[in-house]
Amino acid sequence: MSYNVRYILEEDFIAGQSAAERLMLKEFEEGDYTIGSPLVKLNPYIICPCAAVILFRTKEETAVTVTVRGKVREADISHTFPKAKTHILPVLGLYPGYDNTVDIELYQGGGNTIKIKTAEKAPQAAELIHMSTSAEYLRGDLIFVTPAGSTGRLTGFDFRGDIRWYSSLNIQMGLKRLGNGRILIGTNRNIASPYYTTGLYEMDLAGKIYKEYLIPGGYHHDQAEIPGGDILVLSNDRRRGTVEDVCLLIDADTGAVKKTWDMKDVINPGDGKSGLATGEDWFHGNSVWYDKNTNSISLSGRHVDAIVNLDFDDGSLNWIIGDPEGWSEEKQKYFFEPEDKNSFGWQYAQHAASVLPDGDVLCFDNGTKRSKNKEKYIRNQDNYSRAVRFKIDKDNMTIKQIWEYGRELGSDFFSQHISNVDCCGDNHYLVHSGGIQFYNGITPDTLIGAFDPSARCESATVCLIEGSTVLDMRVKGNYYRAKKLSLYHNSGANLCIGDGKKLGALAAAERAELPPAAASAEPLPESCFAHIIENDESICLKARFEANKRVYVVLEQGGSLLGYKVSAGGRFSRFSCAPYIEEDDNNTSTLISKTGLSGIYSVKLLIESQLFETGVNIAC
Numbered sequence: 001m002s003y004n005v006r007y008i009l010e011e012d013f014i015a016g017q018s019a020a021e022r023l024m025l026k027e028f029e030e031g032d033y034t035i036g037s038p039l040v041k042l043n044p045y046i047i048c049p050c051a052a053v054i055l056f057r058t059k060e061e062t063a064v065t066v067t068v069r070g071k072v073r074e075a076d077i078s079h080t081f082p083k084a085k086t087h088i089l090p091v092l093g094l095y096p097g098y099d100n101t102v103d104i105e106l107y108q109g110g111g112n113t114i115k116i117k118t119a120e121k122a123p124q125a126a127e128l129i130h131m132s133t134s135a136e137y138l139r140g141d142l143i144f145v146t147p148a149g150s151t152g153r154l155t156g157f158d159f160r161g162d163i164r165w166y167s168s169l170n171i172q173m174g175l176k177r178l179g180n181g182r183i184l185i186g187t188n189r190n191i192a193s194p195y196y197t198t199g200l201y202e203m204d205l206a207g208k209i210y211k212e213y214l215i216p217g218g219y220h221h222d223q224a225e226i227p228g229g230d231i232l233v234l235s236n237d238r239r240r241g242t243v244e245d246v247c248l249l250i251d252a253d254t255g256a257v258k259k260t261w262d263m264k265d266v267i268n269p270g271d272g273k274s275g276l277a278t279g280e281d282w283f284h285g286n287s288v289w290y291d292k293n294t295n296s297i298s299l300s301g302r303h304v305d306a307i308v309n310l311d312f313d314d315g316s317l318n319w320i321i322g323d324p325e326g327w328s329e330e331k332q333k334y335f336f337e338p339e340d341k342n343s344f345g346w347q348y349a350q351h352a353a354s355v356l357p358d359g360d361v362l363c364f365d366n367g368t369k370r371s372k373n374k375e376k377y378i379r380n381q382d383n384y385s386r387a388v389r390f391k392i393d394k395d396n397m398t399i400k401q402i403w404e405y406g407r408e409l410g411s412d413f414f415s416q417h418i419s420n421v422d423c424c425g426d427n428h429y430l431v432h433s434g435g436i437q438f439y440n441g442i443t444p445d446t447l448i449g450a451f452d453p454s455a456r457c458e459s460a461t462v463c464l465i466e467g468s469t470v471l472d473m474r475v476k477g478n479y480y481r482a483k484k485l486s487l488y489h490n491s492g493a494n495l496c497i498g499d500g501k502k503l504g505a506l507a508a509a510e511r512a513e514l515p516p517a518a519a520s521a522e523p524l525p526e527s528c529f530a531h532i533i534e535n536d537e538s539i540c541l542k543a544r545f546e547a548n549k550r551v552y553v554v555l556e557q558g559g560s561l562l563g564y565k566v567s568a569g570g571r572f573s574r575f576s577c578a579p580y581i582e583e584d585d586n587n588t589s590t591l592i593s594k595t596g597l598s599g600i601y602s603v604k605l606l607i608e609s610q611l612f613e614t615g616v617n618i619a620c
Helices: 013-030 329-334 407-413
Strands: 005-009 039-042 051-068 077-092 099-106 111-117 127-132 142-146 155-157 163-166 172-177 183-186 190-192 196-203 209-219 223-225 231-235 246-250 257-262 285-291 296-301 306-311 317-322 351-355 361-365 386-393 398-405 420-425 428-439 455-465 468-476 481-485 501-504 530-534 538-544 551-557 560-566 587-593 600-607 610-619
Touching: 005 610, 013 039, 013 051, 013 209, 039 111, 077 163, 142 163, 142 172, 142 455, 142 468, 155 468, 172 223, 172 481, 196 231, 209 231, 209 246, 223 285, 231 285, 246 285, 296 351, 317 329, 317 386, 351 420, 361 420, 361 428, 407 428, 420 481, 428 481, 455 481, 530 610, 538 600, 551 587, 560 587
Parallel strands: 005 530, 209 501, 285 351
Antiparallel strands: 039 051, 051 077, 051 099, 099 111, 127 468, 142 155, 142 481, 155 163, 172 183, 183 196, 190 196, 190 587, 196 209, 223 231, 231 246, 246 257, 285 296, 296 306, 306 317, 351 361, 361 386, 386 398, 420 428, 428 455, 455 468, 530 538, 538 587, 551 560, 551 600, 600 610
């Protein structure tokens, strides 16, 4: 019998990388590879088509410089590795779809030049509209744009606008460089629609994943490394009926949750709500920042138009930056008073809040609606977004604006969601407006999906020094954030060899009470295009259902039924979801953790009152 369900047993990704690495090392050990005839492995870790590894031995310890020649000399990307006899060297910055020339030079003289031909870039990689900057400014750094959701891929551009790095894996959301030189970014595996992933990858830019952190409530939006190496992570706790209002402290060595901050313990849901808030997504945390000078964390709450600062140790409220209108009387004492109300404007629906070393607060002010009062809302086509820097006086509870960028650009730079600003040095900023949208040439009042034929979605990234623009880049599509990063880190040595680790665990999936149902003799309708993907820690249903249908995944064991609710298609009601859904907006993805399950289960689907067999059994 055909059940119209495709079953995929997914290999553990880290295990797959480890196996590929062992094969590479075996080939190296069995051969006589020298600088004159090195072993070259393109994309050895499967997910970075513009990366390679070169392996060879030298009789004496020596430092090695590897240079990927640019299409012009100024676009060369070089790195010098410390002295060794065995050299296992990541080669980063290869052009896609190009016969790359790579120079390998020994410190005391001698070397080799090799060719590495790469495949054409994947269509999901970011597509440039324009890049205006100089080699003198970027100095070998790339501008990376990070996706959120299923469209786009993490992509890095050089000063000419050429792609020099991208991932074929849909890693997403916040991109952070750790103290050890690796990056930390959201995984490619969704735990729930629209953009909640299983956790974080710690990886290098050769593509090797060293740690996968499984976060109990999943990961979204942002993370931050604190002194000592532990990680602040934005997460969810759906047991309390809300999302995007929890921050966790994760032990970097074990993946265990060491501390939890729940914003419902600090702010009553509904207090200070914006026009974007829903009962479930009342806070919408989209950034977290640790300030070592005050031992505090700052969280950006998009749906309360506020940056909220908490004591790290006890979670008590220190201060709030935002428009105090609509907040309860008891919270008013935590707000700042503008020193000059005539020249000051509050931020609304902000992203990427950070506290700078001098105590100033920086954020991207999306400006959505630009009021707490519905009668004063501004239409998006008349609005602007900006990066803004505030100076706060915590003794006198006053605030003043000392810098902004973007107001003068109007709706052409307006993003009603996502985006970021980074302080890269004294009077040196990167500003990224990632949610620019036009519908039939006009900035729309609601978010539109990337696949709408009448939509034009763009991301603009600008770098400024002393007020002068030193980089101006636009790409097609809405990209969550931009980051200026080098491919190599100063502490980078030979590639670190060894198996990656999985740390932490997903929370047990929330169970639902099942309605009365009758078994169906019919197979699941072909129109569902159902896929069931199983791996060591979860199963995932990807399917298409009619909007507003009640759908459940049912696990049956010995006559006992466990039910899990499926989000059954249709436009997401939450304001910020439209750009993250797939081309068919009835597509849905539901992940069920195996945590708390044991034994063999038969997987069924309940659609309204009909129970369908899938023919799939899973082992837990």
